[in-house]
Amino acid sequence: MKVTEKISQFIVNASLDEMPVGAMKTAKQAMMDCLGCTLLGAVQPIGRIISEFVIDADARPVASIVGHGKKTAPYLAALANGIMAHAEDYDDVSLGIYGHPSPPLLPAILALGEQYRVSGRRVIEAYITGFEVGSCLGRAINPAHYKRGWHGTATLGTMEAVAASAKLLELDASQTRMALGIAASEVCGIRQNFGTMTKPFHSGNAAKSGVVAAQLAQRGFTADLNIIEAPLGFGHLFQGDEPPDWGKVAHLGKTFEITTEGIAFKPYPSCAETHADIEAILDLMRKHNFPHEDVEGIECVFSDTMDSVMLHLEPKTGMEGKFSAEYCTARALLDKNVGLHDFTDERVNQYEVKKVMQKIRRRIDPGMAMLASTLNIKLKGGCQFSQHVEVPKGWPKNPLSEEELVAKYRDCSRLVLSSSDIDRSVELLKNLEELADITELMNILVKLAASRTH
Structure with missing residues (x-):
């Protein structure tokens, strides 16, 4: 199977209009959950460290650093926001990637989406596209990949992020293959770092890597055409001793993991x-x-x-x-x-x-x-x-209610946003598909936390 070609064609051709009923709802829930966790991470020590780091880079200010009142280059915003989203390990989980799908995925989308003032529908479309690419690759190489010590949030999260970034930048099939190839050489993240600040770094680095790979491919940067299935490529390198199950990729675009398996949302801020x-x-x-x-x-x-x-x-x-x-x-x-x-x-x-x-x-x-x-x-x-x-609370077979998810978002965001901004952001996220562009949402999320205004 020409896996890289198939994945790139899926990314190029993916359309929200052809995605299953229920995919949009789950994607919007995941985005609200992830942004709540990002706002919470903004006021943690790790949020201060990474925000200072990217602000000191003094890059062109086009993409928001959530909760810090500043903007920076898209790849740096993706780095910072991806780290903050995973700072408290309160973010969502998916068995497709054996990790956390949204912290590497959504920050990449929002960074480029803000720069290009994309619509809410395009944000949702890019999210589902990236989620499906990461999930199908995860199904092909897990659980061996995870058991060897790789962190799926970092490795498969990079492939999620580049798929979504390529979709937002409207790369053609050839450029998308290049982007996947570049991203595959950026993949890293080992589980021994669990319980340290470097675990959240995994998701931010994945988000940043996806943005960088797509932007380089857009400019003509090259990589191997068949990076996923090649003998020395992503699948064989990261799976381990047995060959990857490329049959899992055959279902890409025919079934959607976001609706068949879903996403888990945590009721407790721990692993x-x-x-x-x-x-x-x-x-x-x-x-x-x-x-x-x-x-x-x-x-x-x-x-x-x-x-x-x-x-x-x-x-x-x-x-x-x-x-x-x-x-x-x-x-x-x-x-x-x-x-x-x-x-x-x-x-x-x-x-x-x-x-x-x-x-x-x-x-x-x-x-x-x-x-x-x-x-x-x-x-x-x-x-x-x-x-x-058997199935803890928060998993699709034992889900949090819509009210519980909104309450979690409100609790996470209250250290950064005012009550009126929380209310407005909830409204915008619930009706994301109706936004002509995401500028108003990002203008709320970028606001400096009250605890750091004095």
């Missing part, structure tokens, strides 16, 4: 693999009403893939806590909730939570489904309870 344990302990406490002091021991049972994601058994920082089954379970047990304020260095190192974490053990069950977990708990006095969570 998605921690959510089943959080829900299991909360369910057990609601059912049996025991105090945390009565807990003698907890066993968390999940797959080897889940184990490899939750790297930090004894976290020492707030970021590490997001990738710790032990911390998230202990925090849920102590507080009967897990929220944004729980992922600070101080909270992770609290004496009470450390004491509870010592009672928690992992057991790996290779047959357990991805994202599922069983939690076994033993109380003082001998009582034992067990709770299994």
Whole structure:
């Protein structure tokens, strides 16, 4: 199969008018969720660092740095906004790329979209196009790709971003193949960096790489014509020992992953693999009403893939806590909730939570489904309870409601935007397909957070 050619033809020919019913709704939900997370990331230390970095570049100011009151070059805006979108690990998830689809994808689209004052319909069209390209490539090379240590948000996210950028720039099929080839040589991102600032860098770098590759291809920059399927190309390099399943690409444009599998939206600001344990302990406490002091021991049972994601058994920082089954379970047990304020260095190192974490053990069950977990708990006095969570809240089979998604956006954006700006941005995002161009939306999102105006 001529994979690169097929993908480039899909990108060129993709039309929102021919995409399935439901694709637009999911795309708009994902964009609202991602922008909420970006606004939240803007007021975090990582947001300050990356915004200062790109502002110091003093590039031509055409694309907004969300929450920072400044504009810069599109590739730098994509970098900054992509990092901020993933800063708190509160952003969406897709099993197609084994990662977070929107933080590498949407910042690239908005950076170029603002420069060229594109319509809301074109933004949605580019989003779905990029999502489908990343997903089909992910299905072809995962789970081996992920298990070898690659971070799909970074690797497949780059291919999402370049596909969407090529679509927005209206590259022809030949230019699009060049863009894919350039982007493939920009791909990077390893999972050992989970729990550090470099994990969010993955998504920003992917967004930036997609913009750069498309803009270079537009100017005539060249790359290998068959970069995806070539013997030394993207698929064989990043899949591993077995050949990629190119049959997954054959369905591109015939079925749409965004409607068949959907996108998950997080109710908790931690790694998605921690959510089943959080829900299991909360369910057990609601059912049996025991105090945390009565807990003698907890066993968390999940797959080897889940184990490899939750790297930090004894976290020492707030970021590490997001990738710790032990911390998230202990925090849920102590507080009967897990929220944004729980992922600070101080909270992770609290004496009470450390004491509870010592009672928690992992057991790996290779047959357990991805994202599922069983939690076994033993109380003082001998009582034992067990709770299994197969599909955590927020996944398409157990979704957040529209009201919950809007509430999450409002909560994330309140540290940056006024109430009236939040209301207006919600209205614009809900009716994105009606916007003649996205300038008004970006003029709201760029505003400097109130906490930094003095």
